[in-house]
Amino acid sequence: MFDLFIDFSVTLTGFSTFRLQGTGMAAPYFETVQKIIGPATLDELLLQYQAIVATANGDAATLDNLLRNTIFNDPKFGPVTRNIIKLWFVGTWYQLPKDWWGAYGTGEQGDSFVVSPAAYTEGLLWPTVGVTPAGAKAPGYDSWVNAPVFS
Amino acid sequence: MPKYSHVCRCQSDHARFAEKIYDVVIVGSGVSGAIIAKELSSQGKSVLILEAGPENIYTMNGYNKYIETFYGNINKDNNAPYPFNANAQSPSSLDVDKLTPGVPDTKGYFVQLGTLPLESTYTRVLGGTTLHWQATCLRMLPEDFKMQTLFGQGRDWPYDYETLNPYYNIAERELGVAADVDDQRYFDITFDPNYVFPMERIPVSYLDKMVAKHVDGMTITLESGEARSLLVRSIPQARNGVPNPNYDGGKGYVPVGALGTNQEEMGERCQGNGNCVPICPVQAKYDARKTLYKALQTGNTEIISQAVAHKIDIDPDSQRVTRIHYKSYQDPALPEYTEGTVQGRVFVLAANPIENAKLMLASGLNSSSDMVGRNLMDHPYIHAWGLMPEISGTMRGPQGTSGIEEIRSGQFRSQHAGFRIDIHNEGWGWATGSPTTDLLDLVDNQQQYGTDLRNGLVNNVSRQLLLAFMVEQLPDPNNRITIDPSYTDQIGNYRPVITYSLSDYSLAGMAYGRKLSKEIFAQIGVEDHTYYDPSSFGYLIYNGQEMIARGGNHFSGTHIMGSSSADSVVDRNQRSWDHDNLYLVGSGSLPSIATSNTTLTLAAMCYMSIEQILRDLQTA
Numbered sequence: 001m002f003d004l005f006i007d008f009s010v011t012l013t014g015f016s017t018f019r020l021q022g023t024g025m026a027a028p029y030f031e032t033v034q035k036i037i038g039p040a041t042l043d044e045l046l047l048q049y050q051a052i053v054a055t056a057n058g059d060a061a062t063l064d065n066l067l068r069n070t071i072f073n074d075p076k077f078g079p080v081t082r083n084i085i086k087l088w089f090v091g092t093w094y095q096l097p098k099d100w101w102g103a104y105g106t107g108e109q110g111d112s113f114v115v116s117p118a119a120y121t122e123g124l125l126w127p128t129v130g131v132t133p134a135g136a137k138a139p140g141y142d143s144w145v146n147a148p149v150f151s
Numbered sequence: 152m153p154k155y156s157h158v159c160r161c162q163s164d165h166a167r168f169a170e171k172i173y174d175v176v177i178v179g180s181g182v183s184g185a186i187i188a189k190e191l192s193s194q195g196k197s198v199l200i201l202e203a204g205p206e207n208i209y210t211m212n213g214y215n216k217y218i219e220t221f222y223g224n225i226n227k228d229n230n231a232p233y234p235f236n237a238n239a240q241s242p243s244s245l246d247v248d249k250l251t252p253g254v255p256d257t258k259g260y261f262v263q264l265g266t267l268p269l270e271s272t273y274t275r276v277l278g279g280t281t282l283h284w285q286a287t288c289l290r291m292l293p294e295d296f297k298m299q300t301l302f303g304q305g306r307d308w309p310y311d312y313e314t315l316n317p318y319y320n321i322a323e324r325e326l327g328v329a330a331d332v333d334d335q336r337y338f339d340i341t342f343d344p345n346y347v348f349p350m351e352r353i354p355v356s357y358l359d360k361m362v363a364k365h366v367d368g369m370t371i372t373l374e375s376g377e378a379r380s381l382l383v384r385s386i387p388q389a390r391n392g393v394p395n396p397n398y399d400g401g402k403g404y405v406p407v408g409a410l411g412t413n414q415e416e417m418g419e420r421c422q423g424n425g426n427c428v429p430i431c432p433v434q435a436k437y438d439a440r441k442t443l444y445k446a447l448q449t450g451n452t453e454i455i456s457q458a459v460a461h462k463i464d465i466d467p468d469s470q471r472v473t474r475i476h477y478k479s480y481q482d483p484a485l486p487e488y489t490e491g492t493v494q495g496r497v498f499v500l501a502a503n504p505i506e507n508a509k510l511m512l513a514s515g516l517n518s519s520s521d522m523v524g525r526n527l528m529d530h531p532y533i534h535a536w537g538l539m540p541e542i543s544g545t546m547r548g549p550q551g552t553s554g555i556e557e558i559r560s561g562q563f564r565s566q567h568a569g570f571r572i573d574i575h576n577e578g579w580g581w582a583t584g585s586p587t588t589d590l591l592d593l594v595d596n597q598q599q600y601g602t603d604l605r606n607g608l609v610n611n612v613s614r615q616l617l618l619a620f621m622v623e624q625l626p627d628p629n630n631r632i633t634i635d636p637s638y639t640d641q642i643g644n645y646r647p648v649i650t651y652s653l654s655d656y657s658l659a660g661m662a663y664g665r666k667l668s669k670e671i672f673a674q675i676g677v678e679d680h681t682y683y684d685p686s687s688f689g690y691l692i693y694n695g696q697e698m699i700a701r702g703g704n705h706f707s708g709t710h711i712m713g714s715s716s717a718d719s720v721v722d723r724n725q726r727s728w729d730h731d732n733l734y735l736v737g738s739g740s741l742p743s744i745a746t747s748n749t750t751l752t753l754a755a756m757c758y759m760s761i762e763q764i765l766r767d768l769q770t771a
């Protein structure tokens with residue numbers, strides 16, 4: 001399931017497996033999602049993803065269509081999927097909507113939280129917009145004077 | 152490295168502290184207290200500092216803990232790196248809400264009573280608020296010292312710009328200001344012949360240059376009819392850059408790097424971390440611990456940390472201060488404390504404008520003018536934001552590297568407030584919570600993912616422009632901090648009760664700022680995204696113009712300086728008119744706040760006070 005989580009994350013973020021693994025956050029994020037929504041729900045989501053990838057069979061438009069119809073617009077999978085994207089980009093787990101929790105959650109619904117200090121600094125948002133995280137990975141003196149480079 | 156024993160929070164030493172009569176007792180280890188401690192202790196005077204917050208000076212570890220706390224904190228507000236301290240609380244912008252007139256808002260540390268909540272913050276830790284300041288270091292304009300004479304508004308200072316000029320020079324050395332004299336010579340600001348700043352100006356950002364391309368030379372007509380040609384100008388800042396070889400008659404300047412490490416290794420150059428507020432991870436930005444460290448190295452300065460001053464004793468005959476009482480706690484969470492007292496020849500309150508006034512009021516010292524706590528000023532800010540026509544590399548470099556200064560001066564100041572404009576390298580963050588809010592919008596509302604999401608982020612973030620208008624405020628005795636026995640903290644110290652509002656003078660300046668922002672945006676071709684949410688705590692309408700007033704973190708005026716004891720608290724040297732061995736230092740003394748960030752000026756004023764303290768000690 002962990003490998004499937006990485007594949008799903010590649011689709012969601014547009015970053016390669018190599019880049020995602022390079023953050024060192026793949027395992028902590030997988031565990032975070034698993035812990036909060038429960039392994040069963042996460043497995044169900046990942047298997048759904050696996051199924052639509054198989055159906056799309058390499059066709060990007062079909063995959064996009066299926067992703068939107070069966071995952072993003074799905075009341076159970078949509079909010080979780082959006083949360084996984086946010087995890088990768090800013091390292092924060094956002095509290096799921098109350099309705100979602102009422103329908104599918106078990107136990108205490110926690111608050112929003114930053115997964116760890118490293119989750120903040122490893123956020124993909126920063127390299128996406130051609131910057132380093134505010135307060136970490138110092139780019140160096142003078143680095144701000146020329147046009148930005150995006151990755 | 153100075154001995155650990157010079158910073159003490161051990162409960163057993165209180166008897167020793169109580170016995171000794173120090174030359175100078177200072178309340179607060181922020182930049183004002185640190186400067187006074189360093190200068191006096193290097194002249195052989197014995198100095199004791201009472202500091203309400205925790206110690207953090209000796210190990211990289213102590214400082215780095217703040218950085219980890221910041222990374223891990225879901226709220227990246229001004230106080231995000233600094234753990235909550237129930238025994239020496241600090242105001243937090245997270246507690247600020249819309250006020251209902253007549254109903255005190257008691258959620259946060261401040262009890263807010265006015266028509267407008269005061270959003271500004273400070274930090275109670277060793278080194279004080281400079282740990283999270285932005286380090287913009289503008290001098291005041293000569294006309295700012297003569298507000299009443301020239302514009303019929305506010306108050307005049309007891310002296311002029313020329314008097315403060317030599318002290319500005321010393322302050323710029325201590326804080327380590329990087330700037331270019333030629334950039335800073337405007338509106339009659341003068342420098343000594345051949346003066347240069349300690350370090351060369353911090354390079355301006357790519358974003359600044361994109362703005363300058365369109366704005367430099369743009370002519371505008373102010374509402375007073377005065378004409379201005381705008382210029383994007385570099386900001387002087389207390390941030391380490393390239394030392395100026397011509398400094399000090401060719402002696403040069405050595406930047407002060409990170410404490411608790413080999414200084415060559417870290418902090419001797421700004422690394423473009425873009426996190427000056429709330430904490431610089433490499434300590435390239437000046438903070439007062441750098442000055443405190445030098446004070447401790449003299450061997451004549453002692454600091455008691457986790458010691459909250461709460462009462463000043465006055466001799467009824469001489470009206471001189473005899474001692475200060477403090478509460479010393481071990482655990483910031485628990486309400487247990489030990490009482491202590493300290494004695495000195497001279498006492499200096501350097502706890503910031505709000506805490507200085509609070510300590511005076513808590514001791515029944517309203518001053519003969521009844522001005523203690525009154526004339527509370529800040530710089531209200533108004534923001535305007537939009538998207539540049541092309542990718543501008545927003546969110547890189549120190550948070551501010553350039554600004555527009557042309558509306559700081561002019562005859563219009565007899566009608567409405569002047570202001571300066573900052574170009575914010577960190578984009579819309581201050582106004583909207585960008586870039587996180589951009590991500591949330593694209594993901595939650597626009598259902599974007601993958602490459603489209605990434606392109607959307609680049610397009611939305613890297614073109615952001617935020618102009619921040621820092622507007623002047625006049626001293627008004629009704630804007631004030633008071634105390635009320637119903638509002639105390641867990642160890643029985645008063646919480647500040649704040650009554651605050653903006654007069655038409657500031658509001659008209661803010662409204663003009665918004666109007667000017669539209670002209671500037673049109674000139675550049677910026678797509679205006681400014682939106683003033685009516686549910687925001689600072690939402691206002693003035694003359695039909697909507698706006699949101701934000702706090703400027705520049706508390707001032709609460710122990711106002713003047714020429715007469717009848718209408719001011721301190722004299723030109725920041726010495727209390729009523730108690731001649733008591734000094735109240737910091738921006739609380741400012742008779743006008745004008746359009747400069749306050750710290751460079753308050754530092755310069757401290758150097759003036761030091762000369763008088765030395766004279767006092769000689770005669771005592």
Ligand SMILES: Cc1cc2nc3c(=O)[nH]c(=O)nc-3n(C[C@H](O)[C@H](O)[C@H](O)COP(=O)(O)OP(=O)(O)OC[C@H]3O[C@@H](n4cnc5c(N)ncnc54)[C@H](O)[C@@H]3O)c2cc1C
Binds near residue numbers: 180181285705
């Ligand atoms: C977000 C932010 C950005 C800023 N940016 C700028 C800028 O760019 N340029 C600029 O000029 N200014 C800026 N400022 C303002 C600047 O930080 C202050 O002007 C400056 O730090 C004031 O110095 P001070 O020593 O008077 O007070 P502080 O730095 O507040 O220090 C006061 C000290 O006294 C201690 N203390 C308080 N009460 C007690 C007590 N009862 N007993 C014992 N100790 C006590 C506190 O713990 C603290 O250490 C900014 C402020 C903020 C919050």
Ligand code: SF4
Binds near residue numbers: 135390430432433
């Ligand atoms: S830009 Fe970064 S390195 Fe430079 S002063 Fe600010 S936080 Fe420090």
